Amino acid sequence: MINLSTEIAGVKLDNPTILAAGVLGNTGEILKRVALSGAGAVTTKSIGLKPRAGHPNPICTDLGNVFLNAMGLPNPGAEAFVEELRIAKEGGAPIINSIFGKDADEFAEVVNILKKAEPDLFELNISCPNVASGTSFGCDPVAAANIVKKVKDVTDIPITVKLTPNTHLLVQVAKAVEEAGADAITAINSVGPGMVIDIESEIPIISNKFGGVSGNAIKPIAVRCVYQIAKTVKIPIIGTGGIYSGADAAEHIIAGASAVGIGTAVKDHYLDVFKKVSSELEEILERKKLKSIGELVGSLKEVKT
Numbered sequence: 012m013i014n015l016s017t018e019i020a021g022v023k024l025d026n027p028t029i030l031a032a033g034v035l036g037n038t039g040e041i042l043k044r045v046a047l048s049g050a051g052a053v054t055t056k057s058i059g060l061k062p063r064a065g066h067p068n069p070i071c072t073d074l075g076n077v078f079l080n081a082m083g084l085p086n087p088g089a090e091a092f093v094e095e096l097r098i099a100k101e102g103g104a105p106i107i108n109s110i111f112g113k114d115a116d117e118f119a120e121v122v123n124i125l126k127k128a129e130p131d132l133f134e135l136n137i138s139c140p141n142v143a144s145g146t147s148f149g150c151d152p153v154a155a156a157n158i159v160k161k162v163k164d165v166t167d168i169p170i171t172v173k174l175t176p177n178t179h180l181l182v183q184v185a186k187a188v189e190e191a192g193a194d195a196i197t198a199i200n201s202v203g204p205g206m207v208i209d210i211e212s213e214i215p216i217i218s219n220k221f222g223g224v225s226g227n228a229i230k231p232i233a234v235r236c237v238y239q240i241a242k243t244v245k246i247p248i249i250g251t252g253g254i255y256s257g258a259d260a261a262e263h264i265i266a267g268a269s270a271v272g273i274g275t276a277v278k279d280h281y282l283d284v285f286k287k288v289s290s291e292l293e294e295i296l297e298r299k300k301l302k303s304i305g306e307l308v309g310s311l312k313e314v315k316t
């Protein structure tokens with residue numbers, strides 16, 4: 012019997028697949044449906060202090076194994092989302108509540124409201140590529156640590172910090188958030204931003220001009236980031252970026268992830284993706300004669316050249 016269960020900061024998951032933030036996570040009912048479809052945990056869309064409309068359409072474009080989006084962090088605001096979290100819990104899987112703020116104090120204010128609904132984890136989105144603050148927090152070890160400290164001051168609920176790959180200070184940011192008290196790291200948020208132009212009209216396809224790049228093509232960047240972070244910190248990592256299959260998940264896990272976020276692949280495999288990735292992972296473990304996910308976490312062999 013293969014044991015697919017895993018743990019992130021004391022939160023137990025029946026399997027390592029997690030719905031990533033931003034994908035289907037904007038209502039309690041849909042989060043519940045994703046949980047019931049076999050995800051080991053579900054992450055909400057990032058929630059801020061006040062209701063926010065986001066960018067006008069078009070907000071995304073699908074290029075096959077690359078996807079661009081700039082939604083502009085649309086959300087109903089923290090107060091309104093408390094009830095959605097309560098509904099989401101009926102799905103039975105742990106809930107990761109992604110949140111954002113304009114500064115460290117606002118991050119803490121948002122958590123202070125949403126903690127009433129007792130999500131299992133908060134995920135601090137310090138890395139949205141479509142707003143200036145997201146990019147700068149995620150690239151600045153001091154600013155990132157300050158956000159973690161302010162949030163830790165208002166809650167005992169464990170927190171994971173979602174990091175951006177778009178910085179040469181990745182390991183410094185990872186170390187700084189661990190030292191500030193983060194319980195886990197989610198890596199990575201979308202890459203870029205990127206730009207796609209319609210050559211006939213000569214206008215950018217996305218209304219915001221630029222959008223975060225995701226999809227299977229970013230997997231090598233994500234796996235490299237997970238590996239570098241795992242070498243730097245002791246806290247667990249949720250590996251996110253380009254995961255469509257059990258083999259993709261296994262790569263993240265071998266690099267050092269204890270669980271995996273699945274986002275863009277939902278558009279191709281719908282809600283079946285969670286069971287698909289879990290059963291493919293199970294086959295991989297069986298082939299390797301391993302009995303649990305834990306045996307694969309960070310198992311990368313360093314080859315001397």
Ligand code: DHB
Binds near residue numbers: 033082083138
């Ligand atoms: C948005 C937020 C993100 O964190 C991301 O990676 C991509 C897009 C957004 O809402 O615009």
